[in-house]
Amino acid sequence: MKNANYQMIFCVVNAGFSQVVMEAAKSVGARGGTLIHGRGTANQEAEKRFQIVVQPDKEIVMILVKKEIKDKVLLALNKAVGLETAGQGIAFSVPVDRVVGIAEDVGEDVGEDTKE
Amino acid sequence: MAITIGSRAVNARQNKNIAPIRLELLITVVDKKKADFYADLLQSFDINMQMVVWAKGTAEEKTLEYLGLANNDRAVIFSAVREDKLDTIEQALEEKFASVKGGKGVAFSIPFTSIMGAAAFGFLSNETGISGMFGEENV
Numbered sequence: 001m002k003n004a005n006y007q008m009i010f011c012v013v014n015a016g017f018s019q020v021v022m023e024a025a026k027s028v029g030a031r032g033g034t035l036i037h038g039r040g041t042a043n044q045e046a047e048k049r050f051q052i053v054v055q056p057d058k059e060i061v062m063i064l065v066k067k068e069i070k071d072k073v074l075l076a077l078n079k080a081v082g083l084e085t086a087g088q089g090i091a092f093s094v095p096v097d098r099v100v101g102i103a104e105d106v107g108e109d110v111g112e113d114t115k116e
Numbered sequence: 117m118a119i120t121i122g123s124r125a126v127n128a129r130q131n132k133n134i135a136p137i138r139l140e141l142l143i144t145v146v147d148k149k150k151a152d153f154y155a156d157l158l159q160s161f162d163i164n165m166q167m168v169v170w171a172k173g174t175a176e177e178k179t180l181e182y183l184g185l186a187n188n189d190r191a192v193i194f195s196a197v198r199e200d201k202l203d204t205i206e207q208a209l210e211e212k213f214a215s216v217k218g219g220k221g222v223a224f225s226i227p228f229t230s231i232m233g234a235a236a237f238g239f240l241s242n243e244t245g246i247s248g249m250f251g252e253e254n255v
Binding site: 006008018019022032033034035036061062064094095096097098099100101102 | 140143145169170171172173174175190192202206209210213220221222223224225226227
């Protein structure tokens with residue numbers, strides 16, 4: 001089904017902070033997410049210039065949310081795991097064209113776990 | 117009045133349609149054990165490129181126990197899909213999500229905005245002869 005009501009939030013944080021991400025997201029209405037492990041490849045020159053150390057082990061949390069709560073979730077993530085915090089996270093959202101497998105009647109809670 | 121136009125414009129005019137197929141990135145999140153099943157299913161829709169990444173669901177242990185689920189291991193399948201195939205693919209996924217035991221999941225798609233080169237576009241869209249449309253310089 002063509003569905004423009006959802007957005008996918010990608011949140012990249014230092015390893016070990018995915019739970020903080022989900023707690024922050026859940027506090028403003030998101031429910032489920034999917035966690036992928038990754039390795040950061042930050043530019044070493046930029047690291048020196050900005051005097052930050054980028055931990056290479058990363059966690060990527062994908063959270064599918066309704067468009068209406070997307071900004072709230074991003075704000076909550078910035079507060080909980082933003083670059084000023086130990087999580088050193090960045091988060092961004094992308095529009096989603098079509099969605100399959102989401103039960104609409106679960107209210108504002110969306111995400112993979114709602115299907116289980 | 118004579119107007120000089122480049123080979124790309126000539127080709128575009130001859131073909132009437134310079135970009136006939138849009139591509140989208142289909143992301144399918146399913147139980148890890150069902151990754152091969154869904155990857156095979158998706159491949160049957162002329163999908164030439166897929167990536168499977170192991171992942172974890174973020175449901176709490178308590179919730180999993182309550183639902184009688186053993187673990188929250190997931191597979192995320194990234195597939196480059198032609199937009200004109202998406203309706204069929206969605207129907208197939210919806211049906212499988214509802215009927216296959218342990219095969220529930222979520223899928224969504226994100227449109228591509230650009231692609232690197234005509235050959236890559238041809239490969240991902242499973243269309244032969246795409247490169248000729250764009251002129252030699254872009255192949």
